[in-house]
Amino acid sequence: MAGSFGVRTLINLDLFTDAYRVTGKAKVGAGGIHAELANPNTKYLDIQEAYISRIHDPGNIIASYKTAAFRKDNINFILLQDRREGIAVGTAHGRSIFTRGRPIPVFITVPSFEIVGEVIHDGKPSVREIIVQSVGNFQSVFDAKASASQRPDISYSGDLILVHKDRIGVFCLDLHKK
Numbered sequence: 001m002a003g004s005f006g007v008r009t010l011i012n013l014d015l016f017t018d019a020y021r022v023t024g025k026a027k028v029g030a031g032g033i034h035a036e037l038a039n040p041n042t043k044y045l046d047i048q049e050a051y052i053s054r055i056h057d058p059g060n061i062i063a064s065y066k067t068a069a070f071r072k073d074n075i076n077f078i079l080l081q082d083r084r085e086g087i088a089v090g091t092a093h094g095r096s097i098f099t100r101g102r103p104i105p106v107f108i109t110v111p112s113f114e115i116v117g118e119v120i121h122d123g124k125p126s127v128r129e130i131i132v133q134s135v136g137n138f139q140s141v142f143d144a145k146a147s148a149s150q151r152p153d154i155s156y157s158g159d160l161i162l163v164h165k166d167r168i169g170v171f172c173l174d175l176h177k178k
Contacts, residue, residue, distance in 0.1 A: 014079040014156060015047065015070060016146070018111045021058060021156075022068065024050040033086055033162065037072055038136045044069040055112055055148055072137075076110040076167045083142060083160035104130075105174040106141060109149070110167045117144030117161060127171045138162040 010025040011033060024047040028036050036045060050068035051061050080086050101122030108115040119141060121130050134140060144161035148154040 010048065011085040012081065013047075013085075014158070015045070016055070016076045016079070016113065016156075017070070017074050018076065019055055021053050021055055022047060022050050022070070023053075024048055024068065028085075033078065033080070034136050034138065037138055037162070043071055043073065045072055045075065055154070056151060058154055073164075073166065075164050076113065077115065077146065077164060078138070078162040079144070079146065079156055079158040080160045080162070081158050083140075086140065086160045086162060103142070107170070107172040107174070108139070108141065108163055108168055109170040110163060111169070112149055113146045114149050114152075115141055115144055115146045115161055115163060117141035125173060125175055127173060130173075131165060131171070134165075137165050139165055139168070 008027045008029050010027055012025055013023075013033070015022045015024070026033060026036060026045060026047055031038075047068045047070065048066065050065045052063045052065075052068075053059070053061050101120045103118040104121055104125055106115075106117060106119050119130055119134075119139070121133070123129055123133065131139060139162070141161045141163055143159065145155055145157045146161060
């Protein structure tokens with residue numbers, strides 16, 4: 001039961017909604033950010049040291065708060081600079097995500113953004129299989145870049161982007177690359 005009562009650490013993240021980017025820190029337990037996002041006891045993700053900017057004007061911080069909370073179902077995606085912060089600590093799944101399967105290039109759309117990167121998948125390379133077999137409500141996309149669909153010159157890159165499955169509009173696989 002390390003999730004709520006065990007050691008918790010802060011991870012840096014960028015969280016994106018339809019219109020806003022929030023840079024801050026989330027406190028996670030041994031289950032990592034996936035466990036926090038899957039926690040059935042709350043519909044919110046708590047963020048500390050939140051800096052808020054509009055997607056179309058990312059250099060202008062419009063507000064900052066010591067604490068904030070975001071409805072999980074309104075999060076389009078979360079960007080992490082280090083993929084290890086997105087994987088549960090000390091689990092077989094956490095180890096296997098780096099070694100099992102093959103990288104498959106993907107193109108995914110969510111409101112206001114286009115995301116390119118790679119999924120790591122062991123099995124039949126189909127969108128349905130990938131979504132069904134990925135952990136929780138968020139699809140992991142590695143070595144990822146998210147570009148604003150209205151302003152492609154505005155983009156954000158990270159080692160891992162966690163894309164909310166319910167917010168995906170288009171999900172494409174490129175089976176000819178690599």
